[in-house]
Amino acid sequence: IVNETSTLRHHAEAKFVGKYQTWAKDNAFTSKLPGDVTAEKKKAMQAQQQIDAHLTERKLLEHTIPYTHQNFRKAAIEWLVATDQ
Secondary structure (H helix, E strand, O other): OOOOOOOOHHHHHHHHHHHHHHHHHHOOOOOOOHHHHHHHHHHHHHHHHHHHHHOOOOOOOOOOOOOOHHHHHHHHHHHHHHOOO
16 A cells, blocks of 8 residues: 555666667657656756857947937837838
8 A cells, every 4th residue: 555646657667768768769659767757857957058049149339329209209200101101
């Protein structure tokens, strides 16, 4: 008698890992064994770290046009003319 319920994943991993992984691969099923889940999480974290290495910080434009109603109206008119509205 067991005092807690489980999906028997730990048991399956301890006794039938080879058969389970073969079945999962043959049936295009993602393995839910604890070791496989941990490995997938670690793989995802490493992939994220590789992506982060390529990111660079960009500086804002040195010349920023301040918002005013006049500038907005001018930009709106230019857009209307350019798109033939």
